[in-house]
Amino acid sequence: MESILNDELQDVVFTREFSLDTRFDADDFKSLLFYLGFLTIKEKTPVNIKLGLPNYAIKEIYFEFFSKIIEDYSGRELFSSASRKTVAELALNGNIMPLVEEIEIILNSFRCLW
Structure with missing residues (x-):
């Protein structure tokens, strides 16, 4: 994806x-x-x-569509202030663990689909 x-x-x-x-x-x-x-x-x-991808418009629609699916299944907002903080923690302090934990939570919410 x-x-x-x-x-x-x-x-x-x-x-x-x-x-x-x-x-x-x-x-x-x-x-x-x-x-x-x-x-x-x-x-x-x-x-x-x-x-x-056929064009930029489809790319944007595609991204929005799948972002919404991920948010609906995980119950988490992908671009929330909390998720931005995890990215900032990685960028500013080199600490990847908060981002890894956030991604694990989102991925674990999809286990019921497999």
């Missing part, structure tokens, strides 16, 4: 049919985003296809 939002091109093998019987992998996710219009073909060679 981060590499997509950073506008890095994504190699993909398109998923032609989704099934609840198989695990949803990275190619499935990229394929779904392509089918929904969030990604577009940027490069095509005989052996692979690279996807990227």
